[in-house]
Amino acid sequence: xxxxxxxxxxxxxxxxxxxxxxxxxxxxxxxxxxxxxxxxxxxxxxxxxxxxxxxxxxxxxxxxxxxxxxxxxxxxxxxxxxxxxxxxxxxxxxxxxxxxxxxxxxxxxxxxxxxxxxxxxxxxxxxxxxxxxxxxxxxxxxxxxxxxxxxxxxxxxxxxxxxxxxxxxxxxxxxxxx
Amino acid sequence: xxxxxxxxxxxxxxxxxxxxxxxxxxxxxxxxxxxxxxxxxxxxxxxxxxxxxxxxxxxxxxxxxxxxxxxxxxxxxxxxxxxxxxxxxxxxxxxxxxxxxxxxxxxxxxxxxxxxxxxxxxxxxxxxxxxxxxxxxxxxxxxxxxxxxxxxxxxxxxxxxxxxxxxxxxxxxxxxxxxxxxxxxxxxxxxxxxxxxxxxxxxxxxxxxxxxxxxxxxxxxxxxxxxxxxxxxxxxxxxxxxxxxxxxxxxxxxxxxxxxxxxxxxxxxxxxxxxxxxxxxxxxxxxxxxxxxxxxxxxxxxxxxxxxxxxxxxxxxxxxxxxxxxxxxxxxxxxxxxxxxxxxxxxxxxxxxxxxxxxxxxxxxxxxxxxxxxxxxxxxxxxxxxxxxxxxxxxxx
Numbered sequence: 001x002x003x004x005x006x007x008x009x010x011x012x013x014x015x016x017x018x019x020x021x022x023x024x025x026x027x028x029x030x031x032x033x034x035x036x037x038x039x040x041x042x043x044x045x046x047x048x049x050x051x052x053x054x055x056x057x058x059x060x061x062x063x064x065x066x067x068x069x070x071x072x073x074x075x076x077x078x079x080x081x082x083x084x085x086x087x088x089x090x091x092x093x094x095x096x097x098x099x100x101x102x103x104x105x106x107x108x109x110x111x112x113x114x115x116x117x118x119x120x121x122x123x124x125x126x127x128x129x130x131x132x133x134x135x136x137x138x139x140x141x142x143x144x145x146x147x148x149x150x151x152x153x154x155x156x157x158x159x160x161x162x163x164x165x166x167x168x169x170x171x172x173x174x175x176x177x178x
Numbered sequence: 179x180x181x182x183x184x185x186x187x188x189x190x191x192x193x194x195x196x197x198x199x200x201x202x203x204x205x206x207x208x209x210x211x212x213x214x215x216x217x218x219x220x221x222x223x224x225x226x227x228x229x230x231x232x233x234x235x236x237x238x239x240x241x242x243x244x245x246x247x248x249x250x251x252x253x254x255x256x257x258x259x260x261x262x263x264x265x266x267x268x269x270x271x272x273x274x275x276x277x278x279x280x281x282x283x284x285x286x287x288x289x290x291x292x293x294x295x296x297x298x299x300x301x302x303x304x305x306x307x308x309x310x311x312x313x314x315x316x317x318x319x320x321x322x323x324x325x326x327x328x329x330x331x332x333x334x335x336x337x338x339x340x341x342x343x344x345x346x347x348x349x350x351x352x353x354x355x356x357x358x359x360x361x362x363x364x365x366x367x368x369x370x371x372x373x374x375x376x377x378x379x380x381x382x383x384x385x386x387x388x389x390x391x392x393x394x395x396x397x398x399x400x401x402x403x404x405x406x407x408x409x410x411x412x413x414x415x416x417x418x419x420x421x422x423x424x425x426x427x428x429x430x431x432x433x434x435x436x437x438x439x440x441x442x443x444x445x446x447x448x449x450x451x452x453x454x455x456x457x458x459x460x461x462x463x464x465x466x467x468x469x470x471x472x473x474x475x476x477x478x479x480x481x482x483x484x485x486x487x488x489x490x491x492x493x494x495x496x497x498x499x500x501x502x503x504x505x506x507x508x509x510x511x512x513x514x515x516x517x518x519x520x521x522x523x524x525x526x527x528x529x530x531x532x533x534x535x536x537x538x539x540x541x542x543x544x545x546x547x548x549x550x551x552x553x554x555x556x557x558x559x560x561x562x563x564x565x566x567x568x569x570x571x572x573x574x575x
Contacts (some may be wrong), residue, residue: 005220005543008363009212010197010204015299023203036315046316068317074428082210094338094436096330097384102322103307110384111322115331115432126432128318128327136384141338147416160296160320 027072041069044083050157052149058084064122086120088147089168093117093126095139112139116165132164144168184452188282189409189416190275190401190573192221193534198365198397198522199298206241206398207253210295213527214255217291221402222412228402229287230260230452234274234294234563236267236525238307239300254293254400266426267312267469268562270294271399272569277423278403279571296524298394305394312564314429326391330383332436332565333473337385339437340488344385344474347491349378349500350472351389354513357506358520362363363531365395365522373497376472383401388539395522399530400539417540420555421455421572423448423465431480442481442561442568449557450483453572458483459510462572463553464539466532468561469517478559479512481568511549514539529560533571540575 017023027071038046041057045068048055056065057080059073065084066073073080095114101107112134115126131139132148145165194216196202196209206214218224232488233247233254247263254261264270264277271294278292298305309325335341351371358367371389379388397551409416425444427434434440445460454530455461476490494500504512515521515535518528536556538544559570 003543005216008195008197010199010209010363011203012197012199013201013203015201018201018299028242034315038316065557068430074430094331094335096327096334096386097381098324098327098330099381100324100326100383102310102323102324104304104326113321113327113331115222115436124433126437126452128331128432129323136483141334158320159317 039079041071045069046157049161050155054086054088054118054150056084056086058082063100063139064125065120067118067121067125069126084120086118088118088119089172090116090145090165092139092141092143092145095131096139097136112136114165116145129162130164138167146172182342183372184283185285185375186283186523188403188419189406190219190419191409191412191416192406193400193537195363195399195531195534197363198364198395198399198524198527200393200395201397203492205551206250206295206297207295209396209398210253210293211251213400214253214293216399217402217449221515223289223402225255228255228259228289228291230281230290232274232278232281232290232292232293233261233263234265234270234526234530235263235314236265236270236296237308239311240296240298240305242300243459245397250295254303255496261265265566266424266563266569268468268525269424269529269560269567269569270288270562271531272290272533272558272560272571273424274526274530275401275419275571276401276424276569279419279422282403282405288408288550290403291400292309292403292530293398293400294530295398297396298525299396324383326383326386328431328565329471330386332379333385333471335436336473336477337425342488344375344377346494347378347390347473347476348373348496349491349497350469350475351376351519352497353500353504354469354517354519357514357547358516361516363397364516364520366393367516367520368489372470380509386471391471392523393519395521395524395528397524397527399532399534401533415528415541415575417537418574420569420574421453423557423570425453425568427566429566431562431566436565437560438487439477439481439568441566442478442559443483446482446559446568449570453574455572459485462510462555462557463551464511464512464549466513466515466517466535466538466556466558467527468532468559469513469519470523471474474517474561475513475517478561482557482559482570484510489532507550511551514544514547514549532558536573
């Protein structure tokens with residue numbers, strides 16, 4: 001606001017005004033359908049998920065193991081060098097608990113989610129997924145987790161072939177660590 | 179020529195803005211026209227004086243109209259002129275004046291109109307549904323992601339690394355929503371809001387609650403930029419654009435540590451170098467860091483190097499502490515406009531609102547919002563996309 005300006009324009013209307021026709025409105029529902037080619041790197045990643053494995057790519061110049069994989073390293077701007085399997089265990093880097101669905105609608109059962117650094121991926125290289133079999137108040141940054149997979153016959157080559165990550169039990173996944 | 183090879187000095191000579199509201203009757207074109215006309219009128223010029231127009235507006239999906247820049251062109255004064263739309267997500271509002279600046283600094287144009295618009299209300303059931311199409315279709319969308327997820331994950335990481343508490347972060351929402359009481363365009367001003375109100379508000383995506391978030395809004399804002407020789411004829415109070423910077427990090431947002439926005443720091447370093455600023459907290463008198471969420475003000479003030487990493491809320495325990503440090507008469511006034519949390523968040527227009535605020539603050543025209551430290555230098559910043567873009571403008575009276 002400038003103290004010199006006396007009037008600011010704009011006319012507030014409510015959602016009801018619009019929906020009940022008090023303000024003229026035109027409605028449309030654009031139909032746009034897509035089939036995305038998964039690409040070279042993600043295509044392999046999704047195919048490996050169907051087999052119950054998680055794969056990344058290593059860049060020999062910076063040494064990073066990238067998960068999800070890509071065929072080029074955005075740091076070094078050169079092709080990555082080799083496929084590397086990583087484990088399905090990892091460490092929570094950060095987490096939250098969603099009470100909202102994709103359209104900001106309230107959902108009945110809140111969903112815990114996390115960015116997880118899988119064992120074998122480079123430090124700080126995380127992947128987004130859901131958590132499960134855990135009480136919300138027990139979730140911690142640094143918590144060790146393991147993937148819970150769909151049964152093999154139900155997998156379709158999608159990120160959802162992993163249902164969620166659950167806390168590691170005593171004695172499981174010792175090779176990892178924060 | 180400056181150190182960065184800048185050919186000409188550029189000044190802001192006029193600014194305009196509409197009301198920000200959850201839903202406005204006017205179309206995006208009509209709102210753009212209101213803001214653009216006000217900017218031209220306050221600069222004392224007409225559209226005939228304008229050499230080129232730069233448009234800023236965020237995703238097409240909000241309006242459901244592709245080629246949104248062209249759709250808005252007539253309302254923005256772009257008819258039969260060099261006209262271009264720029265877009266870097268939430269960073270667009272501060273990137274629009276940057277693009278307008280290089281139009282003039284290059285020597286190509288003497289007067290450029292920069293207009294930013296957003297109309298989020300057209301999208302049903304909620305603009306967040308359109309927002310989810312920014313997510314990777316293979317990795318993220320199948321998980322049912324909501325846009326707030328990524329900010330909740332970032333806020334959690336920030337709190338964890340620095341040991342910052344939600345009670346402290348909530349003071350930022352209180353400050354901005356109270357500040358907004360003095361902004362005539364504000365959507366969510368609240369003179370009585372307390373930290374307890376924020377902490378008691380509905381949980382959206384923990385640790386983010388309803389009052390931690392800015393609202394969806396409709397609105398527009400605009401400025402007029404002029405080359406030095408023109409600006410000096412148009413006004414006795416030009417506000418110079420002395421530094422611009424921008425930087426984008428990778429779209430693979432899960433592959434970086436979210437506790438600190440390094441890309442904002444790089445954008446700020448670029449702008450500060452150009453403006454000759456060596457000690458930001460000493461040399462900057464007023465700041466408008468991007469605050470779509472309350473924690474983002476802290477995150478961005480740190481990225482702007484106005485405080486050390488993790489120290490924005492050091493010793494801030496309650497409402498009084500935050501006003502003492504960052505209120506209009508505080509140590510360093512931050513978001514005196516009321517920010518996105520208070521004035522509203524019509525994406526691109528919200529960033530431009532921050533540019534307008536610094537312009538009015540440095541001109542001493544901010545009325546009840548005027549900061550008390552006789553400001554000479556101000557900084558505005560925006561941020562967006564998948565937590566990956568920083569845009570920064572330094573201005574001087």
